[in-house]
Amino acid sequence: MAVSNSVAFKTLQKLRSSFWGVLSLSIILAFIAIALFAYVIAPDSSRYANQMHISIHSQPPGFTADFIQLPAQNQSTSLTDFWNGHDASTTEIPYEALERKPDGIYYRPYDVDGQQQPFQKLESPVAKEMSLSRFRESYTTQKTFILGTDKYGRDLLSRMIIGARVSISIGFVAVLISLLIGIPLGAIAGFYGGKVDAAIMWVINVTWSIPTLLMVIAISIALGKGFLTVFIAVGLTMWVEIARVVRGQMIVAKEYQYVTAARALGFNDLRIITRHILPNILAPVIVISAANFAAAILIEAGLSFLGLGAQPPIPSWGSMIKDHYQYIILDKAYLAIVPGVAIMVLVMAFMLLGNSLRDALDVKSTS
Template identity: 70%
Template sequence: MARKNGSLWKLALQKFRRDFWGVTSFCVIVFYAFCALFAYILAPDSTRHANQMHLSIHSQPPGFTVDMLQLPLNNNQDTSIWVWFNGSTPEFEEIPFKNLKQENGSIYYQPFDVDGNEQAYHLLKYEEARGIELSRFRESYTHTKTFLLGTDKYGRDLLSRMLVGARISISIGFVTVFISLVIGILLGALAGYYGGRIDAVIMWIINVSWSIPTLLMVIAISIALGKGFFTVFIAVGLTMWVEVARVVRGQVITARKFQYVTAARALGYDDWRIITRHILPNIMAPVIVICAANFAASILIEAGLSFLGLGAQPPMPSWGGMIKDHYQYIILDKAYLALVPGFAIMTLVMAFMLLGNSLRDALDVKQG
């Protein structure tokens, strides 16, 4: 049985490799996962939540370039390895400027104005800059910064917010699938294997949960437990197990009549071993397909909750929250502020749906 099962999985892998859309969608998912995992290493703004604001350069288009004053701060920097995962505290105070001048040994800067208006020069209140030559000051304390995707309405780097926000969508999918697998496989296997009253009770729970709209249940759980990042994990995860349980139950009902289950019982194996070592490994193909669909659904639900203000709370970035902050710009000339996170959600969800379809075809033993 093990050899045959292994050969079937090998055949499924070969079929999947020949599927162009399946391989492409898998590469897209890997790309997003890589960006999410190494977000603070890849992001131009590596501060926690990529939350450095510059209101004077808000809502700038992709490719926007501006000169920045970069003044060191006396913050205690975290040098541990976890900085790449949690982000760092700001090392510099950044001030967008248009021009610099020096008078009586003091440096004056002209702030950048988003509307192009001429601003009065401000005295730079930074003691270490007093008496330094202007050319040397430019070399030591200024730099040119480019925002590849532009800035949001608070002047934050949109690319950095997108990279850090990818963590919400990717992590909500993984946690949701994990919770749905644990609950769905456990209840579905028990209902399908034992039947009788156990099956009746579990099916009653499944039917009640199935009858409640998913988004409504998630909103109710979020309100009951409070707004927050981890609340969304729990709320979405507790609503995605029903379909897994129904499929597992049906597959177990069919599988328990097979000869290898009868042989395992004749050898004296207990029910737990029969379920976990013999039945479940042979019914995982449809479960894997459902997991791909649940991954996509959980991303959409999280985006909807963030749009409603029930998801990740500011300043933590999320793609749904970014759409909420900028959806009014769609009718203006800055529609990209909402379209960029919307496109990311669309491509990631589509990738999981295409991956699910490819896995369904690859794991179908009836197809050659």
């Protein structure tokens, strides 16, 4: 069969012609790129973007402040810093004014309430003999916080960028776990039927009857709070739908003529299932996986909001909403709205991609 006439080629062409499919896929790829290169992109590349400056907390987008940057002691670098971030290489102090006195350089700390604080002596060897102009040139800088600062004075944009890694990774791992469990169980149940099918369906129905969020919370409490626990908990709740779909598709597909031909040629059951049936029934599984990806992101955000997800100082969009939801009724609602919009955009992108894949993988429309 010519490549141009293949079902795969027609499916790809139909997906490319879908505006919402291309848009959603572009958004997802952009978020994946941000997650992969988070510490390269983030203005604050320290580990977890956790540099706190309480004196500039809850500042609006576009906020600018002057900083004293002193070299930190015991600096260490590693080849993995681009992936994991690095320990803060400088000690940063927000200030309003500098003054040179005979015994050293003094600075006036920045005050978020606009009240002038008394000058404080800068306790650093670099400030003892250096002139004020040279000190300004070498050890001060001006920073602009594009999305402002959170209630701890951390760069909100950096926290958002690194938080994307949590949402993307939880989606990938949860969907992978659900596929590794759901596809084999569904295939075995549908192919063999009988008591094997009844036993697996009993497990599926019991698991299906338990509310997803309740099961996730129970698993998280049993295994303890933590980043890896969320992966396991979310993944173990999503395999049921995959297993049911694969089972149903397998029951129909095993009666097709190509399966009968494979049996006549003496192929064993494992080869028939893995190489002949599964490749032909994965279309609905792909669509469900896209929806499960979106559900995993929502569940992780909910767990983090409840304090059962990624633990501080790891940035998570859900925990960022938890930290700032009380600001919604104040004049700084953006602190909770920004991570909320990020969750909404990413989840909607996966849902739209799932709908586009459903249409593109429709055999009737690609025949």
